[in-house]
Amino acid sequence: MAAQRRRPTQVDIARRLGISQATVSLVVSGGPASFQVADETRRAVLEAAAELGYTVNAAARSLKGGRNRLLGLYTFEPVFPVDRRDFYFPFLLGVEEETAACGYDLLLFSSATARGDRSIYASGGNRLKVADGCVLLGRHIDRAELAELVREDFPFVFIGRREVPGRELSYVAPDNVGATRDTVRSLAGLGHRQLAYLKMAEDQEPTRDRAAGFRQGIADAGIGEDEVLVHAMDDPAAITGGLLQEWLADGITALLVEPSEDDAAIAAVERAAAEAGIRIPEDVSVALLGDPPLSESTRDWTRYTPPREQMAREAVRLLLELLDDEEGRPRQLLVDCRPIAGETVAGPSAGRPS
Amino acid sequence: MAAQRRRPTQVDIARRLGISQATVSLVVSGGPASFQVADETRRAVLEAAAELGYTVNAAARSLKGGRNRLLGLYTFEPVFPVDRRDFYFPFLLGVEEETAACGYDLLLFSSATARGDRSIYASGGNRLKVADGCVLLGRHIDRAELAELVREDFPFVFIGRREVPGRELSYVAPDNVGATRDTVRSLAGLGHRQLAYLKMAEDQEPTRDRAAGFRQGIADAGIGEDEVLVHAMDDPAAITGGLLQEWLADGITALLVEPSEDDAAIAAVERAAAEAGIRIPEDVSVALLGDPPLSESTRDWTRYTPPREQMAREAVRLLLELLDDEEGRPRQLLVDCRPIAGETVAGPSAGRPS
DNA sequence: TCTTGCACTTCATACGTATTAAGGATCCGG
């Protein structure tokens, strides 16, 4: 059998049956209009379609204005490297499953190119537009590209809260404000009053949200702004044993650490503590403001965890809503995080027999 | 600013500048033809394009040109469940990276649907055809669907050797024949002559290849067919301590175990050995014919491992070759596996002080 | 017989792009 290079089209089916392309379209498009075609005709069309191996040309369909039944997933940073794997995996899983459950296929936009030219607007145009809409993911987003996406009015939902000046975006995000506030409250409930808060230096939305939660938390607990210490970590190596000792000498009894996708910050704290002979939680309590991969640490950190898989599913659902909404009004969803009581938090005087 | 519902097209740019759509196309398509346009005109077009936020319509472009710059990845079984994750991950990674490196995007066909209706031909047609070509993956393939794919002349490359009667397929596969043969040889080199070979009951190509390698291996070593025992595992639970004891009593000194994507078979052997107080490798040597996830076992098994990530990259490369080949001649590539000398193989008399 | 309605099918067109052959300038040599 010689290879038939060209794929069969509706016209091929129509010609073979001596009917019109329009009728074929009515049948194979399946919709409600399909029932206005005579049973016999419909059967013949379907049979011929199967025989010729016909499949709808997605490009043509979406050109016409219809949908592609393709959803995109774009991440602003590589998802696959091993140290990030456990962090991103639940998102991937959730998006994949929900997309499938809704009858869509998933377009995974190339992430880690060898040349590092990671961009939505790589080859002249917006690659994402092949899909009907897109789920976006990642911490180190390109603001210019995001703004451009918004300007183009392309439907997308971000996982994680993101802002663009003068425009509301759609997102599904963990309630970092509330979770951080609750963490502070719970530390305060144990008697901690002098806190050190290690925040990330980069001023992203999640960082701002945690900062807001922190302020709420200390306000609720009646702790003054002057009793706490806020330290921006630009370089994890700057967290030294000496620094920790200084803090403890100043009366600090608990640390709040904002993690990233890798566990650099946590590793730094752990190392610094070991270096200075400081015990966790006996000498100082440590709570993480999130749930990083923790591949290097075997410790059971006190932390809070967002329901990642569920967030991903919600993102897909929101995106589909968005697509069906003629006006494309943005959707926003905050989800609660689950606190995990680990072994790194204790009362403030645990290590100091009084 | 009100949301502009319709995206700007080449026609919009042309109208604004009072030129024709064709000229705009020449400019924005960028290619060599772009230079036949007067500099001034080109600048004006690019400027207007930027101003209007024009982006090329991927659907229209691919409708015209035939190619989508999309490659598909379809797996015949769910990739994401945790116990399979480590097994499939290198494949995913390799396909993803190579696809990106070649300037394509990756279409990840939905795997685990809630309703379990996992099929290429789910909604009337071949879903894969949205992509220019497809990488296929998975052990439990649907033969009928595969045959149909072949009949439709859809370009694909399988990871793993697959056969369809009367037709050559394209694949990248580990050299299971050679690797199994070498495993047998190396056992024979240690003095093992009476071997038990636990093969999978399902008669898939990889199983047949290992069986062929096994026969080659014992022939090379001058071991008779009657000195070996071939056991088809239909149910891992059937591997009991008693069975192992029987085999040892018969003089068997080494086991070859064919693994699957999960580690059921290996777990079964380990359990049975423990049950009967049989030590590995003192009482019996065990070599695996492959490299399963081994999530439950901490033992360092003697085995061989295919270069999974590399295989995936090769598969993508072969697929692109296939697409560029007008005649679509099948490509086949066998890759060597790397033997891993673990701690589960020793000489035949290790446990019997003579 | 002439409507009227119904069931089914087709016509015609639009979607946005790439491309080819042809069109219109302008200029030069003869």
Add this chain to the structure above:
DNA sequence: CCGGATCCTTAATACGTATGAAGTGCAAGA
């Protein structure tokens, strides 16, 4: 003033599909 060459631009068309409008044939009702 013509042939021809060069340079730039455009008209026309095809890609495969979806869809509203229009058409066909037929049976039933007036």
